[in-house]
Amino acid sequence: MIRLSQRSLRLLLGVTTLVSLGLLASAWIKKPAPATPNVVLFFMDDMGYGDLSVTGALDYATPNLDRMAAEGSRFSNFLAAQAVCSASRAALMTGCYPNRLGVSGAFGPNSLVGLNPNEETLAELLKEKGYATGIFGKWHLGDKKQxxxxxQGFDEYYGVPYSHDMWPLHPAQAQAHYPPLHWIENNEPKQEIKDLNDAGQITQIVTQKAVSFIQRHKSKPFFLYVPHPLPHVPLATSATFKGKSGRGIFGDVMTELDWSVGQILGELKKQGVDKNTLVIFISDNGPWLNYGDHAGSSGGFREGKGTSFEGGHRVPCLVRWPGVVPAGRVSNKLLTTMDILPTVAKICGARLPKQRIDGVDWLALLKGDNSVTPRDRFYYYYRKNNLEAVREGDWKLIFPHPGRTYEGFLPGQNGKPGQSTETKDIAGGLYDLRRDPGERYDVKEQHPEIVTKLEKLAEEARADLGDDLQRRSGTNVREPGRITN
Known part of the structure; x- marks a missing residue:
């Protein structure tokens, strides 16, 4: 038994009292709130689900994106809101089904319609909270100044106003009489992109602009939107990456895009803001399959861009936020591009848009709570306002509709597209995506009760958003922006 002297006992009691008082004081002192996180949002163009090495790509590697997946979470059941450029981008910026906004298809040069300036974008919501906002890459929500x-809420813009195949030199668009394609800086056109050598600098220029934005805004919260114009055709890469893959020009382009992501992630670390930055990596739709060796991979899902099958909608989704988003996790919960806005707004303390949106908040799932199911249904709209399919849980009901198919046709080569059919009637069917993610086996005869349930869901969609196939107008559809003079 240890005996303490009176002096030692008094000393021990004094130390204990000080420790207790210190703990009590720390409980009363309010700890400073964590700094508002920065947000970096990558949005690739026509990148398919299978175009990363972490999702199965062959003959080239994407080590920076693979590392991002290892250091963050991968969401394997993530859908583009529509399988086409402008509509998909409208959904990302507003959290809405694009047809709710009157947006469809891909806007061409000098389009008289665009995203309505009355819609509130993610950039506007974050700017209201004091964020610096910048976009470098492809916009494609209207090329008129308004x-x-x-x-639409951005402080800085440098990029192309629409897809870079909308130019005079594209072999498949030679009769379209497109105007020259220029870089746009803020609101003004700058140098022309004249040929594939110029186009080969696109990824480098976008990367340089994004890195500069981080350097100039590291001391305040920022929202950096990087919608890379590639790997949309026509494919082009800088001299540094030509011939660097075993997959030809497509692999070279993907290698350079992966390098770009690495440069931007590296700059976050260099500037000391890495741990306080949420980084999201997604694509606007699936691959343009009839371009063959110049197209990406749907990862085994049926069809591709421009279709309501999973190959058109299912895209990669990687999210990294050190210390917040679990590392090395894969989640199979259903999510969409529309869900980015409400989730990022919640993270950054921003309000939601005043008008109705369709996105859902998935912050709890993002942080690792796999018990939550933020979304259980999705409407597959295409063309102007055709409801082509509905999904609830893992059941997907496709309605007969006119549409595009790549199946049964040889793809093109060397930058020229192969044939695809735009007028063939696509057969309807019920698919169980748990057992049949390739949508090959119609099981509607085995599950009539599921068909009935999903048809009721489709009626809800039609009442809300309309359905051109049934000549029905929705009660909650808004107008796009229009040039009236």
Missing amino acids: FLPLQ
């Missing part, structure tokens, strides 16, 4: 990014 539709450009600076009128």
Whole structure:
């Protein structure tokens, strides 16, 4: 038994009292709130589900994206809101089904419609909270001044106003008489992209602009939107990456895009803001399959861009936020591009848009709570406003509809598209995506009760958003922006 002297006992009691008082004081002192996180949002163009090495790509590697998946979470059941450029981007920026906004298809040069300036974008909501906002890459929500990014909440813009195949030199668009394609800086056109050598600098320029934005805004919260114009055709890469893959020009382009992501992630670390930055990596739709060796991979899902099958909608989704988003996790919960806005708004303390949106908040799932199911249904709309399919849980009901198919046709080569059919009637069917993610086996005869349930869901969609196939107008559809003079 240890005996303490009176002096030692008094000393021990004094130390204990000080420790207790210190703990009590720390409980009363309010700890500073964590710094508002930065947000970096990558949005690739026509990148398919299978175009990363972590999702099965062959003959080239994407080590920076693979590392991002290892250091963060991968969401394997993530859908683009529509399988086409402008509509998909409208959904990302507003959290809405694009047809709710009157947005469809891919806007061409000098389009008289665009994203309505009355819609509130993610950039506007974050700017209201004091964020610096910048976009570097492809906009494609209207190329008239009133539709450009600076009128939609962004402080800075440098990029192309629409897809870079909408130019005079594209072999499949030679009769379209497109105007010259220029870079746009803020609201003004700058140098022309004249040929594939110029186009080969696109990824480098976008990367340089994004890195500069981080350097200039590291001391305040920022929202950096990087919608890379590639790997949309025509494919082009800088001299540094030519011939660097075993997959030809497509692999070279993917290698350079992966390098770009690595440069931007590296700059976050260099500037000391890495741990306080949420980084999201997604694509606008699936691959343009009839371009063959110049197209990506749907990862085994049926069809591709421009279709309501999973190959058109299912895209990669990687999310990294050190210390917040679990590392090395894969989640199979259903999510969409529309869900980015409400989730990021919640993270950053921003309000939601005043008008109705369709996105759901998935912050709890993002942080690792796999018991929550933020979304259980999705409406597959295409063309102007055709409801082509509905999904609830893992059941997907496709309605007969006119549409695109790549199946049964040889794909093109060397940058020229192969044939695809736009007028063939697509057969309807019920698919169980748990057992049949390739949508090959119609089981509607085995599950008539599921068909009935999903048809009721479709009626809800039609009442809300309409359905051109049934000549029905929705009660909650808004108008796009229009040039009236």
